[in-house]
Amino acid sequence: MYTYTDFDERFVRNRVAEFRAQVARRIAGHLTEDEFKPLRLMNGLYLQLHAYMLRVAIPYGTLNAAQMRQLAMIADRWDRGYGHFTTRQNIQFNWPELRDVPDMLDALADVGMHAIQTSGNTIRNVTADHFAGAAADEIEDPRPYAELLRQWSTDHPEFQFLPRKFKIAVTGSPNDRAVTRAHDIGLRMVRDASGAPGFEVIVGGGLGRTPMVGKVLNPFLPREDLLPYVEAIVSVYNLLGRRDNKYKARIKITVHEHGIDEIRRLVNERFEQIRPTIPPIDPEYFAQIEQSFALPVFRAAPVDGYEATRAADPAFRAWTDTNLAPHRAEGHAIVSISLKSHGATPGDATSEQMRIMAKLAERYGHDELRISHEQNVILPHVHKSDLPAIYAQLRAAGLATANIGLVSDIIACPGMDYCALATARSIPVAQEIAMRFDELKLEHEIGPLKIKISGCINACGHHHVGHIGILGLDRAGVENYQITLGGDGTETTVIGERAGPGFSADEIVPAVERLVLGYLDLREAPDETFIEAYRRLGAAPFKAFLYPQEAKANAA
Amino acid sequence: MTRDFTPKVVTASALLEGDAVWLTEDDRWTRNMAEAELIEDEAHGDIRLLFAQSQSETVVGAYLADAKAGEAGPEPIHFREAFRTRGPSNYRHGKQEAGPNF
Structure with a gap:
């Protein structure tokens, strides 16, 4: 790295x-x-x-x-x-x-880290697909470009006082795990007709009080134009973005108010102007960056032990079913370590757990760890024969919860337990939902389901793109939780639809339970996921589970 | 005392630790809300807030928060202010660590 x-x-x-x-x-x-x-x-x-x-x-x-x-x-x-x-x-x-x-x-x-530009109206930490460099479905590792963007954006003299914060996400895979369509700029690696990789540039996405799906500004940007083009976008935004109203200051509003075509025209104009002034990236220097993300040498080894353990140990098998993702190299897997043990705070790790994950990365994972935007930790390069040993050590540290992508793998912002901006708590709701479904022992039967919780309208918990989104609000001095349905944060991004009136802190977990159990009755087959059933049936039957009294009144 | 004035306390964050503090009648900053001065007059509240805002070397972000008289002293009305007297709900960290009163 x-x-x-x-x-x-x-x-x-x-x-x-x-x-x-x-x-x-x-x-x-x-x-x-x-x-x-x-x-x-x-x-x-x-x-x-x-x-x-x-x-x-x-x-x-x-x-x-x-x-x-x-x-x-x-x-x-x-x-x-x-x-x-x-x-x-x-x-x-x-x-x-x-x-x-x-x-x-x-x-x-001391270890090459900092906290610069993690706040303020600047270009924030560039996020990337957490499986970058390891995923089987990837065109190319996007991280050398993310690193280039980090160097370019850090202390960029023109962009320290933007109208508002600015977030960039990058993915190298057609399957978007980086929520690129909900970022100020989303970069998705694509190939042109000749097969050369470049970026689809998406602009003006964002969640918060005015959620918007990003629009395609440029369907194919050659890689060598990345920095001048991104500079042109931010430069246009810097002048055009509204500084008179904090709530209208993000680029999504600029794009909305001026239209994507006008923004494209301005960006192209600016791009033509600045391209000659920005020297092309020194190929030798970029090669060095690429080299630092070069794939490790993967070993060829039998996986018989892994298969035998899977056959013999149902708990291990369940964990491998949910927590592994396909790796590009034969015999390898991507391991997601769940920071969502039932009842724990989503995304929290103790220092002891951090040390164990570090040790596992060193011993079995080519010294690499990733943090996912879903608040889990990833060992991106693991040989399957090492999985039984890794599992045993994770289990001893309380890190072997087999729930990646399931109902208890909840995103939750810190909410009013910590955050000064929050209007309600998020963490206890996440804890209670996870505990309840663990108690019901239905999690694996329910299958893939993304619940995302924010404790205020700023949507750090990505509730708009949760299959079930929960937004905590203050209603007349009492915590109140609104549900959105049908959101999607992948390459087919959809902003969820508000289901109806909110629920009190006591009612929200039972409401989610009715919704999920109701889905089990509605699905055509066990492999029809919650979101697929929702797309097939629309919101109405799901709303009926949430508001049974109203449904009864309407039926009468 | 104005009739429709909801009583207030002056509260802020301590500069060094960042935790919640409340202004007492004798111009101290306390970590126990019950020791705070309960302000029942709007004009007096404005004066106390100005005083608090002048204490930039000790506290940050002073504001007036609604409160009510309790048995031991002022108590919070809004849940946010109640959380500030305790700490987060996921760990026993913050003020609630101090003892069973929280």
């Missing part, structure tokens, strides 16, 4: 030193909060409901064992012994003290 050059190292160290001085001046009273706030936000430091929160970037969700171990060390030394992995493939520490943050940032710099 990519390791810092001397330039990267110096840049990050200087930034830590600068922030250290800023923190000292704040504590000494030489900076007011108004002066300090933008400085701390530039370095990923938020002030939340109960404490500060440090959001650390995990570029394109890739990290190695040493980095994971350092996150564990930071959690133990300066936080509460755990970290929270987020829907932007970052990690958040929920309890740092202001004085300690510069030391935490130095500790991150």
